[in-house]
Amino acid sequence: MTYNRRLQLIFGVSIGLLSLFFIVLPIVAGLLGTWLPALGYLPSVGYNQYSWQPTIEMFNHPSTWSSIRLSLGSTVLATCGAFVMSQWLCMQLYRSRSWLWVKHSLGPLLAIPHLAFAIGFAFVIAPSGWLMRLISPQLSGFDIPPDWLIVNDNYALSLSVALVIKEIPFFVLMTLSAMTKLNVDKTLQVAASLGYTHNQGWIKLVFPQLFSSLRLPFYAVLSYSLSVVDLSIVLGPAAPSTFAVLINEWFNQPDLSMRLVGASAASLLLLLLVALIGLFYVVEVLITKHCRDWLVAGVTAKKESKKESEKESRVVAKFLSHSAILVIAASSLLAMSALMVWSFSRQWRFPDLLPTRWSFKxxxxxxxxxxxxxxxxxxxxxxxxxxxxxxxxxxxxxxxxxxxxxxxxxxxxxxxxxxxxxxxxxxxxxxxxxxxxxxxxxxxxxxxxxxxxxxxxxxxxxxxxxxxxxxxxxxxxxxxxxxxxxxxxxxxxxxxxxxxxxxxxxxxxxxxxxxxxxxxxxxxxxxxxxxxxxxxxxxxxxxxxxxxxxxxxxxxxxxxxxxxxxxxxxxxxxxxxxxx
Amino acid sequence: MSLFTLFCANKKMNKKQVSRSVAIPTPITPKAKKRYLKPLLLVSSLLSVNALANTTPAQQAWQDTLEQAKNQTVYFNAWGGSETINDYIRWAAKQVKQQHQVTVKLVKVSDAGNVVSKLLAEKSAGRTSDGSVDLMWVNGENFKAMKDNGLLAKAYTQNLPNYTLVDTENKPSTLYDFTTPVDNLEAPWGMAQLVFMYDADRLDKAPTDMTSLLGTLENAKGRFSYPALPNFHGTTFVKQALIELIEDKSLLSKPVVAEDFAKVTEPLWQYLDKLHPLMWRSGRTFPKNAQQMKNLLNDGELFISLSFNPNDASNAIINDELPSSVKTYVHKGGTLGNTHFVAVPFNAKAAAGAKVFANFLMSPQAQLHKADPNVWGDPTVLAMDKLSAVDKASFAQLKLGPATLNASELGKVLLEPHSSWVRALESAWQARYAK
The missing domain is CATH 1.10.3720.10 (MetI-like)
Structure with missing residues (x-):
C-alpha cells in the first residue's frame, strides 16, 4: 500500500467515525426514542408494555385520514410543481438576457425564511389583505373584507402555492450547481448542429444528465413539505390541519398518553415519506424506461414550415417564464414589504392601504x-x-x-x-x-x-x-x-x-x-x-x-x-x- | 474558534442584559411607587420584629426559603404570545431582583403543553433534579396531566405568605382547577372569564345568549367564528354553548358517561350545525387562535370575537390593536370562568427562587399592577377584605378600561365542567367538523 493510499484510508476512516458519532448514532437514537413510545413503551408515564394501542388510537382519530390526504396532496403538488417549474424556467431562461438576473436574485430569495414569507404572503393574499386593499373600497366596493376562503383553504392550496414559490429558487440553485459539472453550452451546440431546437436539446441531452444530481434535493423537498409545521400553521387548513401539524399538536397535548399517539403518527409520517420516495423512484424508472427509445431515436430536423410555429410558441414560453419569475419575485417582495410596513404600524385597518398611525415602538x-x-x-x-x-x-x-x-x-x-x-x-x-x-x-x-x-x-x-x-x-x-x-x-x-x-x-x-x-x-x-x-x-x-x-x-x-x-x-x- | 469562547461570549451577554434591564425606568409613577412601598415596608418591618421575637416555624421556613433563593436564577416558562404580558413579567422580574436578589428569566413558549412535554422527557431520562424549568404558567388540562404524572413539586402554596390573601372563599376556581383539586400544588396568579367583544360601529346590538347569536348572524353572515378545537378558546366557546343548551346542567360537574354523551350533547350539535353555515368562511375553516380573531375583528372580517380576559378589549384599544368602537359583552346566564396558576415542577433547579417569585406574583403590589388595564388588566385573585386599607383603596381607584365591564355587568361566573368533558367534546367536535 502506498503512502498516499494509506493516507486516503485514514482520511476515509476518520470521516466515517466522525459521521458515525455525530450524525448516524444520534439520529438512530432519536428514531428509537420515537419508535419505542410509538409501540407503547414510555416508562416515565407508566407505559411499560409494548402494545398497538397508540397506533390504533391514532387511526381512530377522526382527523387522521383526511389530514394524511391533505399532507400527501400538498406535498406532491408543491414538490412536483416547484420541480417542474424550476426545470422549465432553467430551460427557457438559460442564456437569455434575464439569466444573470435570475442567478443574482437567488441569494435574496433563498434568504427569505419560510415562516417570514408565509406571514407576509398570507397578509398579501387574504380577503382583508394588501391586494384587496389596493382596490378597496373604490374599485371593489368593499367597505368590509369579503367573506372569501383564500388563506387556510380546505385543500391546502394556499400552502402548496407558498411552498412552490419558496422551493423554486432552491431547485434552481441545485440545478445551477449541477450544471457546473456539465458543459451545457457545448451540449446545446451539439444538439443545435443536428437541427434540434434549444428546448429539444435541453430535454434530450441536458436534463437527463442533470437529473441524477437533482434526485436527492427532490426527495429533500418532498420530506420538507411533508413535515413542515410552521408554514402550515400560518397558511394550511385548520380543520383538519396537515398531518405534521396534527402530530405536533398531539406531542403538545396536555393528555400525556397522546405523546404515544404522536410518536406513532411521527413514525407513520416517516413510513409515508419512504412510500412517497419509493413511488417517485418507480415513476422515475418507468419514465426512463419508457423514454429511452425516444431519447436515442433521434428526430430529423424540423421542416421549415414548422419553424414558424416553433418561434411563436417560443415567444409565448418566454412571456410565461418571465411572468412566472415576476410572480415569484413580486410575491416575495410584497410579502417582505408588507412585513416592513406592519413593523412600523400602530393602527392599520381594512381598507386602508397604509397604516393610519405609525410608530417606532x-x-x-x-x-x-x-x-x-x-x-x-x-x-x-x-x-x-x-x-x-x-x-x-x-x-x-x-x-x-x-x-x-x-x-x-x-x-x-x-x-x-x-x-x-x-x-x-x-x-x-x-x-x-x-x-x-x-x-x-x-x-x-x-x-x-x-x-x-x-x-x-x-x-x-x-x-x-x-x-x-x-x-x-x-x-x-x-x-x-x-x-x-x-x-x-x-x-x-x-x-x-x-x-x-x-x-x-x-x-x-x-x-x-x-x-x-x-x-x-x-x-x-x-x-x-x-x-x-x-x-x-x-x-x-x-x-x-x-x-x-x-x-x-x-x-x-x-x-x-x-x-x-x-x-x-x-x-x-x-x-x-x-x-x- | 473554540466552543469555550462561544460560551463565554454568551454568558457575558446575559450579564449585560440583566444590568441593562435594571436601568430601564419602571412604568410606575413616583406617586404610585410610594403607594406600593408603604405596605411593603410595613410588612418587612413586621417580619423583622418577628424575627427578633419568637418566629413561628412557618415564618422561619419562609426565611430559609428567602435565604436559599438569593442569587438563584429562575427559568419561568410562560406562553409568550402577548407582548403586554411579557412586559408585565419583565417588570415583576425586576422587582424580585431588587427585593430578593432572585433573577427571573422568562422563557417564552408557544404552548404550555410544550413545557409538559419537556418535563416528561426529563422524567423519562431520569432527571429528578437540576431540571430546565423552575416555574411555569399553567392551568386546566396541563395541570391535571402534570398532577397525574407526578411532574409537580410537593405542595407549597400554603407556605407562601401572600397565599393567605387569596380569595379562596368566593373564587372556588382557585381551589379547583377545571374541577381538579389544586391541593396547594400551584399558586393562583390571575382570574379569567369568557367575554365577547363586538364592534359597535358594525353591529347595533350585541347578542345576549347563544340563540340570539344565531339571529344576529342572520343579518351579519360570516362575521363570527371561534378557533378550531382543541384550541383553548375554541373549546371554551363550545363548553359555553353546551352549558347554555344542555337540559340537565348537573351532569357537567360529573365525569362524562360515555353511553349518554351523544344523547345529552345532541342540542349542542344541532346548534352548531345551524351556527356554522352562518359563520366566517361558512365554518369551512377556523381562526388559529383568539389573537388572530382580534386581528380579524380589527379588519372587519369579524364583528364578534371572544376572549378570556375581561380587559382584553380595553387593552387592545389602548394599544391601537382594535378601534375604540369595540365593546365587551357577556351572555345573560353568565359565562365560564377559571383561574390561571404558576406551578413548580418536580425537578426544579431553583425551587426556592421559584417560590419567592410565585409569592411575589400574589402580592398586592404585583396583583394591583397586573390589574391595571394600561399594564395587562388581568383580574386579581386576592380577596379585597383581606387586604390592608391602603391596598384596598388602590384597587378601588383602578380605572376601568374604555371597553371593560364592571363586576356587576360581568355577571355570574360559571364553573368549568369536569375535565373529562374537554376530551369528549373535542373528539366529538373533530369527528363532525374536522374530518
Missing amino acids: NWQRSAEQLIDPLINTALIGLASALLALVMSVIILQWQSQQNKKQAKSTHWVTGIVYFPLLLPQISFLFGIQIMLVALHLEGQLSSMIWVHFLFVLPYCYLSLAKVYLAFDDRYLQLGAMLSQSLWRSFWKVKIPMLFKPLAFSFAVGFAVSVSQYLPSLYVGAGRIETITLESVAAASGSDLRVSAVFAIWQFVLPLIVYALAIFIPQWCFAKRKAMN
Missing part, C-alpha cells in the same frame, strides 16, 4: 428584547455553518482524491450527509430530546450548534459538492510543484480559487441554521432563545406588528451573510481579475 421594544436571541442565532448559525463547511470540504477533498473506480465507494458518505435532510424532523426530534436530557446536554449552546450542524451540513455539502468536485486538481498539482507542499498549494491555490462557492455555501448554511424551528425548540430547552423561536412565539400571538419585526430580523441576518458572501470574495480578489 415595535422596533424599540425589539431592540431591548432581541439582543440575546440575535446573538444566539448569529453564534449558532456561524458556528454550525463553519463546522459544516469544514466537514464538507474534508469530505469533498477526500472524495475528489478518489479515482473513478473508488469514487462509487464514497457514495455512502453522501448518503449519511443527506440522512438528516431526508428524514422528517418531527420523526426523530422527540427521541433526540430524551437522549440529550439523559446526557444533561439539552439547553446548551454546544448541543444547539450540533443539532443545527445536522441540518446545515447537507445544504453546505449540496451547494458546494458539484463545484468542488469539478475543480481541476491539476492546478493543485501545479501549485504543489511550485510550493513544494500540497498543503500550501491547497491553501494558496485551491481554496482561493474556490473561495466564491465556499463563501456562498457558508451563507446557505447560515440561512438554514437561522430558519430552524423544531430543532431549536426541542434541543434549546427554552433556555437558548433564537430569533426563529421568538418569531413563532410572536406569530402564535398573532399581533402582526410584533411578528413582523421578528420576521424581518429573521430575514435580515441571513441577508447580511449572503451579502458578505458576495462582497468579501470580490473585495479580496479585487486585484485578481481572473478570479471574478
Whole structure:
C-alpha cells in the first residue's frame, strides 16, 4: 500500500467515525426514542408494555385520514410543481438576457425564511389583505373584507402555492450547481448542429444528465413539505390541519398518553415519506424506461414550415417564464414589504392601504428584547455553518482524491450527509430530546450548534459538492510543484480559487441554521432563545406588528451573510481579475 | 474558534442584559411607587420584629426559603404570545431582583403543553433534579396531566405568605382547577372569564345568549367564528354553548358517561350545525387562535370575537390593536370562568427562587399592577377584605378600561365542567367538523 493510499484510508476512516458519532448514532437514537413510545413503551408515564394501542388510537382519530390526504396532496403538488417549474424556467431562461438576473436574485430569495414569507404572503393574499386593499373600497366596493376562503383553504392550496414559490429558487440553485459539472453550452451546440431546437436539446441531452444530481434535493423537498409545521400553521387548513401539524399538536397535548399517539403518527409520517420516495423512484424508472427509445431515436430536423410555429410558441414560453419569475419575485417582495410596513404600524385597518398611525415602538421594544436571541442565532448559525463547511470540504477533498473506480465507494458518505435532510424532523426530534436530557446536554449552546450542524451540513455539502468536485486538481498539482507542499498549494491555490462557492455555501448554511424551528425548540430547552423561536412565539400571538419585526430580523441576518458572501470574495480578489 | 469562547461570549451577554434591564425606568409613577412601598415596608418591618421575637416555624421556613433563593436564577416558562404580558413579567422580574436578589428569566413558549412535554422527557431520562424549568404558567388540562404524572413539586402554596390573601372563599376556581383539586400544588396568579367583544360601529346590538347569536348572524353572515378545537378558546366557546343548551346542567360537574354523551350533547350539535353555515368562511375553516380573531375583528372580517380576559378589549384599544368602537359583552346566564396558576415542577433547579417569585406574583403590589388595564388588566385573585386599607383603596381607584365591564355587568361566573368533558367534546367536535 502506498503512502498516499494509506493516507486516503485514514482520511476515509476518520470521516466515517466522525459521521458515525455525530450524525448516524444520534439520529438512530432519536428514531428509537420515537419508535419505542410509538409501540407503547414510555416508562416515565407508566407505559411499560409494548402494545398497538397508540397506533390504533391514532387511526381512530377522526382527523387522521383526511389530514394524511391533505399532507400527501400538498406535498406532491408543491414538490412536483416547484420541480417542474424550476426545470422549465432553467430551460427557457438559460442564456437569455434575464439569466444573470435570475442567478443574482437567488441569494435574496433563498434568504427569505419560510415562516417570514408565509406571514407576509398570507397578509398579501387574504380577503382583508394588501391586494384587496389596493382596490378597496373604490374599485371593489368593499367597505368590509369579503367573506372569501383564500388563506387556510380546505385543500391546502394556499400552502402548496407558498411552498412552490419558496422551493423554486432552491431547485434552481441545485440545478445551477449541477450544471457546473456539465458543459451545457457545448451540449446545446451539439444538439443545435443536428437541427434540434434549444428546448429539444435541453430535454434530450441536458436534463437527463442533470437529473441524477437533482434526485436527492427532490426527495429533500418532498420530506420538507411533508413535515413542515410552521408554514402550515400560518397558511394550511385548520380543520383538519396537515398531518405534521396534527402530530405536533398531539406531542403538545396536555393528555400525556397522546405523546404515544404522536410518536406513532411521527413514525407513520416517516413510513409515508419512504412510500412517497419509493413511488417517485418507480415513476422515475418507468419514465426512463419508457423514454429511452425516444431519447436515442433521434428526430430529423424540423421542416421549415414548422419553424414558424416553433418561434411563436417560443415567444409565448418566454412571456410565461418571465411572468412566472415576476410572480415569484413580486410575491416575495410584497410579502417582505408588507412585513416592513406592519413593523412600523400602530393602527392599520381594512381598507386602508397604509397604516393610519405609525410608530417606532415595535422596533424599540425589539431592540431591548432581541439582543440575546440575535446573538444566539448569529453564534449558532456561524458556528454550525463553519463546522459544516469544514466537514464538507474534508469530505469533498477526500472524495475528489478518489479515482473513478473508488469514487462509487464514497457514495455512502453522501448518503449519511443527506440522512438528516431526508428524514422528517418531527420523526426523530422527540427521541433526540430524551437522549440529550439523559446526557444533561439539552439547553446548551454546544448541543444547539450540533443539532443545527445536522441540518446545515447537507445544504453546505449540496451547494458546494458539484463545484468542488469539478475543480481541476491539476492546478493543485501545479501549485504543489511550485510550493513544494500540497498543503500550501491547497491553501494558496485551491481554496482561493474556490473561495466564491465556499463563501456562498457558508451563507446557505447560515440561512438554514437561522430558519430552524423544531430543532431549536426541542434541543434549546427554552433556555437558548433564537430569533426563529421568538418569531413563532410572536406569530402564535398573532399581533402582526410584533411578528413582523421578528420576521424581518429573521430575514435580515441571513441577508447580511449572503451579502458578505458576495462582497468579501470580490473585495479580496479585487486585484485578481481572473478570479471574478 | 473554540466552543469555550462561544460560551463565554454568551454568558457575558446575559450579564449585560440583566444590568441593562435594571436601568430601564419602571412604568410606575413616583406617586404610585410610594403607594406600593408603604405596605411593603410595613410588612418587612413586621417580619423583622418577628424575627427578633419568637418566629413561628412557618415564618422561619419562609426565611430559609428567602435565604436559599438569593442569587438563584429562575427559568419561568410562560406562553409568550402577548407582548403586554411579557412586559408585565419583565417588570415583576425586576422587582424580585431588587427585593430578593432572585433573577427571573422568562422563557417564552408557544404552548404550555410544550413545557409538559419537556418535563416528561426529563422524567423519562431520569432527571429528578437540576431540571430546565423552575416555574411555569399553567392551568386546566396541563395541570391535571402534570398532577397525574407526578411532574409537580410537593405542595407549597400554603407556605407562601401572600397565599393567605387569596380569595379562596368566593373564587372556588382557585381551589379547583377545571374541577381538579389544586391541593396547594400551584399558586393562583390571575382570574379569567369568557367575554365577547363586538364592534359597535358594525353591529347595533350585541347578542345576549347563544340563540340570539344565531339571529344576529342572520343579518351579519360570516362575521363570527371561534378557533378550531382543541384550541383553548375554541373549546371554551363550545363548553359555553353546551352549558347554555344542555337540559340537565348537573351532569357537567360529573365525569362524562360515555353511553349518554351523544344523547345529552345532541342540542349542542344541532346548534352548531345551524351556527356554522352562518359563520366566517361558512365554518369551512377556523381562526388559529383568539389573537388572530382580534386581528380579524380589527379588519372587519369579524364583528364578534371572544376572549378570556375581561380587559382584553380595553387593552387592545389602548394599544391601537382594535378601534375604540369595540365593546365587551357577556351572555345573560353568565359565562365560564377559571383561574390561571404558576406551578413548580418536580425537578426544579431553583425551587426556592421559584417560590419567592410565585409569592411575589400574589402580592398586592404585583396583583394591583397586573390589574391595571394600561399594564395587562388581568383580574386579581386576592380577596379585597383581606387586604390592608391602603391596598384596598388602590384597587378601588383602578380605572376601568374604555371597553371593560364592571363586576356587576360581568355577571355570574360559571364553573368549568369536569375535565373529562374537554376530551369528549373535542373528539366529538373533530369527528363532525374536522374530518
